[in-house]
Amino acid sequence: MRTVYLYHLLYLLLLVAHLCSVSSWKREEFRNCNQTPFCKRARSRKPGSCSLIAADVAIADGDLIAKLIPKNPPLEEQEPIKPLILSLSVYQDGILRLKIDEDPSLDPPKKRFEVADVIVPEFLDKKLWLQRFSKETIDGDSEDSSVVYLSDGFEVVLRHDPFEVYVREKGGKRVVSLNSHGLFDFEQLRVKKEGEDWEERFKGNTDTRPYGPQSISFDVSFYGADFVYGIPEHATSLALKATRGPGVEESEPYRLFNLDVFEYIHDSPFGIYGSIPFMIAHGKARGTSGFFWLNAAEMQIDVLGSGWNAESSISLPSDQNRIDTLWMSEAGVVDAFFFVGPGPKDVVRQYISVTGAPALPQLFSTAYHQCRWNYRDEVDVEMLFPNPEEMQKKLAAKGRHMVTIVDPHMKRDESNHLHKEASNKGYYVKDATGKDFDGWCWPGSSSYPDMLNPEIKSWWAEKFSYENYIGSTPSLYIWNDMNEPSVFNGPELTMPRDALHYGSVEHRELHNAYGYYFHMATADGLVKRGDGKDRPFVLSRAFFSGSQRYGAVWTGDNTADWDHLRVSVPMILTLGLTGMTFSGADVGGYFGNPEPELLVRWYQVGAYYPFFRGHAHQDTKRREPWLFGERNTDLMREAIHVRYTLLPYFYTLFREANMSGIPVVRPLWMEFPADEATFSNDEAFMVGKSLLVQGVYTERAKKVSVYLPGRQSWYDLRTGTIYKGGVTHKLEVSEESIPAFQRAGTIIPRKYRFRRSSTQMVNDPYTLVIALNNSQAAEGELYIDDGKSFEFEQGAYIHRRFVFSVGKLTSLNIAPSAPGNSQFSSNCVVERIILLGHSPGPKNALIEPANRKAEIELGPLHLRGGNSPDVVTIRRPNVGIADDWTIKIL
Ligand SMILES: *[C@@H]1O[C@H](CO)[C@@H](O)[C@H](O)[C@H]1NC(C)=O
Ligand SMILES: *[C@@H]1O[C@H](CO)[C@@H](O)[C@H](O)[C@H]1NC(C)=O
Numbered sequence: 001m002r003t004v005y006l007y008h009l010l011y012l013l014l015l016v017a018h019l020c021s022v023s024s025w026k027r028e029e030f031r032n033c034n035q036t037p038f039c040k041r042a043r044s045r046k047p048g049s050c051s052l053i054a055a056d057v058a059i060a061d062g063d064l065i066a067k068l069i070p071k072n073p074p075l076e077e078q079e080p081i082k083p084l085i086l087s088l089s090v091y092q093d094g095i096l097r098l099k100i101d102e103d104p105s106l107d108p109p110k111k112r113f114e115v116a117d118v119i120v121p122e123f124l125d126k127k128l129w130l131q132r133f134s135k136e137t138i139d140g141d142s143e144d145s146s147v148v149y150l151s152d153g154f155e156v157v158l159r160h161d162p163f164e165v166y167v168r169e170k171g172g173k174r175v176v177s178l179n180s181h182g183l184f185d186f187e188q189l190r191v192k193k194e195g196e197d198w199e200e201r202f203k204g205n206t207d208t209r210p211y212g213p214q215s216i217s218f219d220v221s222f223y224g225a226d227f228v229y230g231i232p233e234h235a236t237s238l239a240l241k242a243t244r245g246p247g248v249e250e251s252e253p254y255r256l257f258n259l260d261v262f263e264y265i266h267d268s269p270f271g272i273y274g275s276i277p278f279m280i281a282h283g284k285a286r287g288t289s290g291f292f293w294l295n296a297a298e299m300q301i302d303v304l305g306s307g308w309n310a311e312s313s314i315s316l317p318s319d320q321n322r323i324d325t326l327w328m329s330e331a332g333v334v335d336a337f338f339f340v341g342p343g344p345k346d347v348v349r350q351y352i353s354v355t356g357a358p359a360l361p362q363l364f365s366t367a368y369h370q371c372r373w374n375y376r377d378e379v380d381v382e383m384l385f386p387n388p389e390e391m392q393k394k395l396a397a398k399g400r401h402m403v404t405i406v407d408p409h410m411k412r413d414e415s416n417h418l419h420k421e422a423s424n425k426g427y428y429v430k431d432a433t434g435k436d437f438d439g440w441c442w443p444g445s446s447s448y449p450d451m452l453n454p455e456i457k458s459w460w461a462e463k464f465s466y467e468n469y470i471g472s473t474p475s476l477y478i479w480n481d482m483n484e485p486s487v488f489n490g491p492e493l494t495m496p497r498d499a500l501h502y503g504s505v506e507h508r509e510l511h512n513a514y515g516y517y518f519h520m521a522t523a524d525g526l527v528k529r530g531d532g533k534d535r536p537f538v539l540s541r542a543f544f545s546g547s548q549r550y551g552a553v554w555t556g557d558n559t560a561d562w563d564h565l566r567v568s569v570p571m572i573l574t575l576g577l578t579g580m581t582f583s584g585a586d587v588g589g590y591f592g593n594p595e596p597e598l599l600v601r602w603y604q605v606g607a608y609y610p611f612f613r614g615h616a617h618q619d620t621k622r623r624e625p626w627l628f629g630e631r632n633t634d635l636m637r638e639a640i641h642v643r644y645t646l647l648p649y650f651y652t653l654f655r656e657a658n659m660s661g662i663p664v665v666r667p668l669w670m671e672f673p674a675d676e677a678t679f680s681n682d683e684a685f686m687v688g689k690s691l692l693v694q695g696v697y698t699e700r701a702k703k704v705s706v707y708l709p710g711r712q713s714w715y716d717l718r719t720g721t722i723y724k725g726g727v728t729h730k731l732e733v734s735e736e737s738i739p740a741f742q743r744a745g746t747i748i749p750r751k752y753r754f755r756r757s758s759t760q761m762v763n764d765p766y767t768l769v770i771a772l773n774n775s776q777a778a779e780g781e782l783y784i785d786d787g788k789s790f791e792f793e794q795g796a797y798i799h800r801r802f803v804f805s806v807g808k809l810t811s812l813n814i815a816p817s818a819p820g821n822s823q824f825s826s827n828c829v830v831e832r833i834i835l836l837g838h839s840p841g842p843k844n845a846l847i848e849p850a851n852r853k854a855e856i857e858l859g860p861l862h863l864r865g866g867n868s869p870d871v872v873t874i875r876r877p878n879v880g881i882a883d884d885w886t887i888k889i890l
Helices: 037-044 344-355 378-384 388-397 417-425 454-462 507-528 562-577 596-606 629-645 647-660
Strands: 009-012 052-060 063-070 084-091 095-102 134-136 145-151 154-159 164-169 174-178 200-202 205-207 216-222 227-230 254-256 278-283 287-293 299-304 323-329 334-339 368-370 401-405 439-441 444-447 476-480 538-540 552-554 612-614 684-687 691-694 703-708 714-716 727-732 740-743 746-750 766-771 778-784 798-805 808-813 829-836 844-848 852-860 870-880 885-889
Touching: 037 299, 037 323, 052 154, 063 145, 063 154, 084 145, 084 154, 095 344, 174 287, 174 334, 216 278, 216 287, 227 323, 227 562, 278 344, 287 344, 334 344, 344 647, 368 629, 388 401, 417 444, 454 507, 476 507, 507 538, 562 596, 562 684, 596 612, 596 629, 629 647, 647 684, 647 746, 647 778, 691 703, 740 746, 740 766, 746 798, 766 778, 766 798, 844 870, 870 885
Parallel strands: 009 368, 009 401, 368 612, 401 476, 476 538, 538 552, 746 778, 766 829
Antiparallel strands: 052 063, 063 084, 084 095, 095 334, 134 145, 145 154, 154 164, 164 174, 174 216, 200 205, 216 323, 227 278, 254 299, 278 287, 287 334, 299 323, 439 444, 684 691, 691 740, 703 727, 714 740, 746 766, 778 798, 798 808, 808 885, 829 870, 844 852, 844 885, 852 870
C-alpha cells in the first residue's frame, strides 16, 4: 500500500516565468482610505448630513418610485442639485431591490455603469408587481412614509423626510435599513468647470478622472444582530471586527478591490484578489439578514462599533444589538438587495436566487490536486513536456487530469497570432487616450482582452476548442490566474482606472468584475469544446458575485506559516457564505518552506476544504507529500485518504449547493443558529450538516479545545468515541489527525478502498456510517451521477435517502422520476454498514426484499485500538446502492 499515491491532478504551469520585481507585500504599494479621496471624504461625513427627502412617490411598472430632492432649496451661489430617481422592487422569497441613479431625462454627461450578467434571468421573473402602497406616520415625522408589502411576514418602509428605506417585520421591528444615520451621498456627474482639477495621483500614476467625482456612500444597519460576516475577500476573522467606534482600535475599512497582492498578511482588512459586496448579519434575537450591493467599482466598508453615533439627533429605535455599517463606492449606481432571512440558510438562498447557484463540479475536481510552480523557462518546459498530448493521454489512462494556466495578459508581439488577431479586431481594453492599453506583465509588454464585450467573450471561448488550443485533450482543464487584472507597472499593480472598456465604461466602474467576465468566457469555452457534453473546470484567482456559476477559486498567494493555516478557515467559510463554495487555500502555503509538522497539519485541515490543492512557489523546496520521510508520508497519505473516503459525501454536498446555494463547508452557526457559543467560532467548521472539523493551528499541540454544539452527541470520526454536545471538550491530540466528529442522528456514505485516483473509485462499493442519536435514529443522503456531464440536469442521477429508526435501515429514492429516457444507473453495492452508538448484542441482519441474512460483527472502528469502543458492523450486505431495500437488525 505504501507506494499508492492518492494524488489526482497534475498541474503544470506552462509559464514562461519572468521574475517579477515585487517579491513581498509592500503596504506602500497600495492605497489606504486616506489616500483615496472618495473614501476619506465619506468617512469624514457627519451623521445626519444627508439632506435629501423622498418626493413624488408613486407606483410605476410594478415598482414604488420616488424622487430624491434636497429638503431645502440650494442657496443662490450653490449649484442646483438634480433629483435622483429611486425605485423599490419586491421579489419572491422576501427580497427587496433598491435602485438609485441619476435621472436619465436630465441628460447626465454619461450613463453610469450597471453591472451586467450577474443577476440571473430567472430572478427577474420572480418580481411581484406592486399595485398599491399605504401611508403611515412614523415617529411623529412631519411627512407620511410609504409602506409596501414584501412577503407574508415583512414589509418595506420608504420614509420621506428624512429619507430612509427599511425592511421591518409586519407592523413591528426593523430588520435592515439604509440611511438611518443620514450618511447617504451620491456625487452626480457634472461638467468640468474652468480651472477645476479632477486628476488624481498615486505613486507616480495619474488618473485623469474625465468624469470627475462620482462616488456613492450610505449607512446600512442590521437589527437584532450580534455579528456581521461576509464581504470577501480579506484575510481576517469570520465575524467581522469593527473598524471604527468608541473603544475600537481604528483600522482601515474593509476594502473590496481586486488586487494581485504578493504575500498578503494574515489579519487585515486590505483588499485582495476577489470581491463579493454581500454582508450577512446574525444574532440570537432576530436571526439572519443580508445586504448585497451590486457594484463593481472600488468599495470600502466600515463596520461601526456600538455607540459610534452617540451624538446623533436622529431618533432610532432602541434596539440594543444593532450593527451599523458604512458602504462607500467610487462609482456606479445604487443597486442593492435586502434579504430578510430569517435563518442563515434562508439568507444564502435569497442571495443565490439573485446571483445563481454554484455549478456542480466534475467529480474529479472535488478530489486532491497536486500543483507546483517550478518550470523555470521555455527550454525547461520543452524538455519536460516535448509531447503534451502524449503526456495527457498517459495521465488520463490512470484517471488523472491536467490543468494548465491561462492568463488574460497577451504578449504584444507580432509573432503572437492571438495578439495580432486581438489587436486587428480592436479587442483590447483601451487606455484613456483610446489606444490599446499596454501594461507590463509576465511576458513583458502586454494587452488585455475586453471581456465586457459579448463578441470578445465568445471569440475568447472559441480559443479553447481542441483545434484552436493546440495540444489540449479532453482531460485538460484550465486555471485563470492574474485576472484582477494584474499589471506590474500599473497603479497598485492593476489596470489604471481611466482605461476604457466596451460601451465607454471606465475601468474604475467595473474593475472588480473584470476577472469574473474572464472566468466566465473561459468556462464557456470549455463547455463548448468538443461535443459540449462535459462540465468545465476553471479555477480562478479573481472573482465577483456570480463567480460560483463558473468554477472554483482559491485564496491566492498565502504563506507557509501557522497564521495562514489558521486564517484559511475563516476565509473559506466566508467565501461559502457568499456563494463561492468551491474554494480552498494552497495547502502548505504558497510562499516559504513549511516544517513537516505544519505541512502535515495543513493536509489534515485541507482535506476538508471544498477545493483541495497542494501548491508552492518556484523558489520553495520541493514538498510533494512523499518527500518528508516515511512517517510524514504516512500521515499525509492518511489525511488525503480521509478526503477520498468522504468523496461520496462531498459530492452529495456539492449537489446540495448546486440546488440551494447552501455551502459545502459551513460555519457552526449555520447549523446551530441559536447557539451563541458558535457565532464567532472560526477554528472549527461543519462539512455539510453531519461533520464537524476542528483544525490544529499551533506547533506541537498536545491538547485542543473543541466546542461541540447542540444537544446531540458527536462521534469521533476515527475511533467512534462518543462526546457530549453543548460543551467544550479539552481533547488530547496526536500528530495522527485533527479532531473531527460525526453528528449523532446522521448517516454518511463513504468509500474506503485505496485507489490511484477518484476516477478509479467510481465502481467501488460503499460503506454507510450511521451515527445514532438518543432515539437510536439517524438519516442521510447520497447523490450520484456520471460525475462529468450535464445529463443530471435532465434527471440522470441517483438520489437516495437513508433512514435508520427502530432497528431498521431503509433506502428510499428521493429523485423525481426522470423525464424522457435520461437515466443514470450504478451497479455499486453497500459493502459495509457501521453503526455508531448501537448497543452490542445483535447477531444478524435481515435484508428485504431479498430476504437474505448478513453477518454482524463487533469490533473497534478501523482497528484503532486504545480505549475506543466496539461498534456494530453489518458485513457485506451487498445491497444495490440504487435500489430500494431495508435491513433489519436482529
Ligand atoms: C447546477 O450546476 C449546473 C452545471 O454546472 C448548472 O448548469 C445549473 O445551472 C446549476 N443549478 C442551478 C440551480 O443553478
Ligand atoms: C434523531 O435523528 C433523527 C434523524 O435525523 C431525527 O428525526 C430525530 O428527531 C432525532 N432525535 C432526537 C431526539 O433528536
